[in-house]
Each structure stands twice: as structure tokens, then as C-alpha cells.
Amino acid sequence: MTRLTCPFCGPRELCEFEFHKTVPAPGSVDEYARTYLRVADAHLSIEHWQHVGGCRAWLQVQRNPSTGAVLAIDMLAGEPR
């Protein structure tokens, strides 16, 4: 993985982006699980990133952490959790 494609700015170098966190598992309701536990999936990681070196948009990125392939990038909709 050497670059990400921002929905606004197009393909940019990875160093322009900052990883923020992985998204909690759907259905994890209690505060402990949402704060501390992480989804471990060798083939899908859903994450929040920010394009800090560009338009500063918050993005939801789906990646395959075993290959580095980027599966989808969307604007982060609704309340960031």
C-alpha cells in the first residue's frame, strides 16, 4: 500500500493520510467492548482515516490487511463512532 485515493482529491501518497482507528464490531454495545476490543480479520479491516495533508476529509477505508489492497474508500457518514 503506497497511496490512497481520496474521494475529493484523487490518488495521493499514503503519507498525506493519517490512520485514526478501526471501527468496532457491529453490535458491540457496551463501552468496554467499543473502546478496547478490536475486530481481528485477516482479510478485512474497516478503518477511519483523515486526509490530513490534503482536504482534511474524514474517510472510511476498507482494506485487506494481509495484502495491503484497498477495497473501498468512502466519505465518513453520520456521527463518527
Next chain:
Amino acid sequence: MSAAPGFARRYSAWSLLRARFAGPGYWRPLWSGRRLQPAYDVVIVGAGGHGLATAFHLARDHGIRRIAVLEKRLVGYGNVGRNTTIVRSNYLLPENHYFYEDSLRRWETLSRDLNYNVMYSPRGVVDLALTDDAMPALARRGNAMRLAGIDAELLDLAALERFAPELAPRRKRRFPLAGALLQRRGGTVRHDAVAWGYARAASALGVDIIEDCEVTGVSATGNAADGVETTRGHVKAGRIVFATAGHTGLVGAMLGTPLPIETHLLQAMVSEPIKPLVNSVFVYVSPGHGETYICQSDRGGLVMGGHLDGFPSYTREGTWHRLEDVVQGALELFPCIGGVKILRQWAGTNDMTMDGSPIMDRLRYDNVFVNAGWCYGGFKAIPASGAAFARFVATGTAPDLIRAYRLSRFATGHMLDEPGYGPFPVRL
């Protein structure tokens, strides 16, 4: 089981002399030739530093005979062969510095204990400060260490210049140095020798080390696990230990228990060999480029590492910009290495916990144990981790040294947040 008398051969000056005249065939493999048995008292998953050390101590200290270490790839393929070889015990929190001090004491005698030269070199670990404001933080850490009986020295510029003239601390720089915290007993250990030495010693005690054998599941009856599914079939096990470093999160998923662990990459690199230049381990946080730590291997290569890559990954492929950061930090410290070429660069998968401290506890079943969450500091912990965890596995009671590393601390609020930035592995 195939006979392997070579395992038990003791190394000494005399044995080296004999080898000189013995001709070919004298040297035997350090471990190998063992076949997977259908049942064991303890099955350890992962033949890295922690797994092998646990096996060694289970066999030597607790008399457990039937032990297998199952490894997906090769002995030492993971982080024990990918780190920057640094050992130290300069932690702030009491739970951590007592544990790592236990480890450092064991490093000091490990070559003798294993009868294998791991090349422990107490060349000093130097944490550099760039501003006067950073000095009190180092002083606080140093004082906490000294109160625990661990050696620490706060160095002003003059003292730093005496200890590390190669750094030329008073030289004009864009970011001038202010001082440092020195731990003289910290230093480096030959990392591959640690894996080999533990594997050899464990093997000599009858431990079966099985490479190329991936564990794909755990079988259970009721509330107790009774074995592991592997790519070579089912293996019965009285107790199961997971020491799988960067893949521990996936082990949690396999057992249906999510863990407070994210897997991140940490890069390291080594330059072409040069004459002796860097005599200690220097840790430097550049305002422009983040963290760099640098030391020089006995072969002459400059070994460098820095911060995590910054996002979850299992690829073991480092990002270019982090490599650049590390190198630029190294250049700020030692401008004279500008013409030196990088020979190799690699990355390891780090099991980052949500407070930066390890997890040594049971996992889901009463007889399944997990030794994980070592973040970017697992190598230096190996001897203490192996001894303490073996005691935990053998007796069922965690020794005081590792009691703070229980998994439930995240739910009860007893975090050991050494880096101090909350439930995130990465804060840039």
C-alpha cells in the same frame, strides 16, 4: 522419535578444540528430526522467543516432559529474528520496570544458562533529550528506576560527551541536544542466537519443535480445551499456550474472544558494514521525523528502527515514508553516515495492546494460555516472560511478576498505560 544425541552436546573451549580436529560431521543440527506425536502435556503455538523460552522453562524448571512447540513457518521467522536486538529495563511504571529488570538480569547470565553464546553486550542505552523541558521527564523515569534498584544515570551535555564522543553532543545542529538518560546495563543481544539457543536447549530437554505446522483451531469438550487442529492433523494437548505475537488477534477471533489487540507493522533496517562508529544504543525523537533508534551490530551494520507504520497490517511490508523518517532521524544524529547504503529493510507484525503493555493470561478456556501484546518491546522480555509464563502454565497461578498483565485489566480500569495516550496503539 529419532535419536538425536547431538542436541545434548555441551559447548566449551574444549569442544571447540575437538571440533577443530574432528573433521566433517562433528557439528550436528541444533534441533530437528523430531516427529509430531499424537498427544502432549503442553502444546505451545509459535516457535519464537517467547514460545521457545516458555518450553525451555517448562521442561527445565517444572519437569514437564511431553512438550511440543508448533510453528507455522520456521524457528525465528517472526519477530525474534526481526527486531533491533535492544535489551533494556528503563520503564517508568513499577509493574513494567520490575518485570523488565528481571528480564535484564536473566539476559546477563543467559549464555551460561543456555550453554549458547547469545552475545549480550551491555553497551548502554541512551535516551536523548532535545530540550531542557524534556530533561525532567527523563529524570523522573530515571528516579523511578533507581528507586527500584535499577541503574540509571542522567547525563548533562558534558557527561554525554564523555560517554558518547561519537555523538559530538555540543556540535552545532538544527535541533541541539540537551542531555540524556543512560542505562549502562542495557545494550544488545544477538537476536537469532536467542531463538537458536532456546530451541537447542529446549530440544536437549526433550521438547519437540515442529516447524511447518500451522494451528488452525482448538478442539474442546465442555469448558476445557483438549487439543489443537493443525495442518498435520489433530494433536491432543493437556494445556495449550499461544505465543503468536502479531497473529494473536486472529487467535482470539479463532476462539471467539475478541482481544484488545491491533496488529501494526514496525520497520527496521541495516546498513552496509562500516568500521566501529556507534558504541551504544541511541534513542532519538526528532521534531521533524519522529523516533529513531540506532546501534551498530558486531558485523558493523548500522541497525535502525523507529515508530510504527501507523495502521493495521499483516503484510510485513513497511511503508516508504516511515523508512525515510527513520533514516532522516539517524542522519540528524550522525551526519557522517550520509553516504552509507541501506543493505536490507524489513518489517515485523506487532501485537499492539490498548495500553502498550503485554497480556499474559488464560484465554476462554481454563487450560488455554495466551502470552501476547508485547507491542514493539517483546524481544527484551523473552527470558523473564519464558520463566514466569512457564510457572503460570505449570502451576496454574500467575507469579506476582506478571499478575498486572492480566487480560481483565482493560475491563476493570487497571491499565498500564506506559506511553500515556489512551486506548489507541498509534498516536502520531
